[in-house]
Amino acid sequence: MAVTxxxxxxDAAEPGLAGLLNAMVDAxxxxxxLVRRGAVDEIMGALESENVQGEVQKKLDxxxxxxxxxxxxxxxxxxxxxxxxxxxxxxxxxVTAEARYLLLxxxxxxxxxxDVNVSIGTIFSVLPVTADAAREATEADFxxxxxxxxxxxxxxxxxxxxxxxxxxxxxxxxxLDPVTGEWLQTAEKVQVPAETKEFAINASNMRHWAPPxxxxxxxxxxxxxxxxxxxxxxxxxxxxxxxxxRIAMRGGVFLYPWDAREPDRAGKLRLMYEANPMAMxxxxxxxxxxxxxxxxxxxKPTGLHQRVSVMLGSAAExxxxxxxxxxxxxxx
Ligand code: AHM
Ligand code: MG
Numbered sequence: 001m002a003v004t005x006x007x008x009x010x011d012a013a014e015p016g017l018a019g020l021l022n023a024m025v026d027a028x029x030x031x032x033x034l035v036r037r038g039a040v041d042e043i044m045g046a047l048e049s050e051n052v053q054g055e056v057q058k059k060l061d062x063x064x065x066x067x068x069x070x071x072x073x074x075x076x077x078x079x080x081x082x083x084x085x086x087x088x089x090x091x092x093x094x095v096t097a098e099a100r101y102l103l104l105x106x107x108x109x110x111x112x113x114x115d116v117n118v119s120i121g122t123i124f125s126v127l128p129v130t131a132d133a134a135r136e137a138t139e140a141d142f143x144x145x146x147x148x149x150x151x152x153x154x155x156x157x158x159x160x161x162x163x164x165x166x167x168x169x170x171x172x173x174x175x176l177d178p179v180t181g182e183w184l185q186t187a188e189k190v191q192v193p194a195e196t197k198e199f200a201i202n203a204s205n206m207r208h209w210a211p212p213x214x215x216x217x218x219x220x221x222x223x224x225x226x227x228x229x230x231x232x233x234x235x236x237x238x239x240x241x242x243x244x245x246r247i248a249m250r251g252g253v254f255l256y257p258w259d260a261r262e263p264d265r266a267g268k269l270r271l272m273y274e275a276n277p278m279a280m281x282x283x284x285x286x287x288x289x290x291x292x293x294x295x296x297x298x299x300k301p302t303g304l305h306q307r308v309s310v311m312l313g314s315a316a317e318x319x320x321x322x323x324x325x326x327x328x329x330x331x332x
Pocket of ligand 2: 084106110
């Protein structure tokens with residue numbers, strides 16, 4: 001008999017955290033149902049609004065955000081939330097010894113794929129918060145390095161609805177049974193192969209990449225007669241959750257690096273609710289994540305919606321990218 005998520009969490013997490021994660025996956029199950037109904041419920045398409053980052057919001061982005069806010073607020077251990085779709089933090093109750101977690105999420109990542117029926121997902125991160133006396137959480141409470149995360153993961157809404165997460169002791173996988181509505185464990189202790197022959201990057205940006213990224217991809221493209229001595233395959237779903245899930249299951253490397261289109265922007269993806277949770281999932285599965293300066297999880301956040309360069313997946317490839325970046329920084 002497969003282990004249910006409730007049983008797993010009752011054993012692996014303290015009750016407050018288990019309650020929060022159960023509330024969050026309830027929301028994800030509801031989002032999964034909505035995603036499947038899609039056009040039937042007339043919830044596809046864009047709104048007239050933009051989010052704080054100037055991106056057009058899709059109806060499902062906003063609905064998913066509301067579902068997560070409502071469900072997670074019921075968890076007594078939650079003090080405040082932050083989301084890609086909201087300018088500022090959303091306090092729920094004062095920080096106390098009981099209400100001692102902060103939740104961050106990207107409610108529906110890969111929104112450009114919603115209208116074309118391609119996999120999308122929810123990404124989440126849980127951080128601890130403390131207070132000497134009861135007080136409202138502030139944005140400063142959220143600005144902790146990813147290393148502090150007590151739980152992190154994602155749900156992919158694809159042919160199956162799959163939850164992949166870590167509590168800091170390995171990465172585990174649960175699949176939503178669409179008939180019973182129960183999450184059942186379908187893999188434990190995920191191991192991302194250290195070596196790979198597959199990379200994921202939006203190659204249309206090649207002319208804008210920094211030299212170390214361009215050289216890395218050119219070496220992959222050179223195939224078995226090049227310095228890598230093997231042929232590489234390329235995949236790009238334009239849905240981070242789907243690309244990262246493939247890498248978690250069979251290895252590979254995912255890159256959304258800094259590029260010269262917007263030189264003052266560190267990258268496209270967001271540190272707090274995209275890069276950090278994925279980095280923890282990868283590290284806990286034997287993979288790695290690098291932001292161009294060091295491990296993603298060690299980056300000190302300066303803003304809730306801060307962007308970052310992302311290179312993650314199979315450890316040997318991430319190390320190779322790191323060495324290429326470090327070499328580029330050496331004086332000639
Ligand atoms: P979103 O949060 O607005 O959906 O943007 C993030 C997505 C990632 O899921 C994906 O890896 C990337 O943006 C794709 O970007 P591009 O369209 O530039 O290839
Ligand atoms: Mg996103």
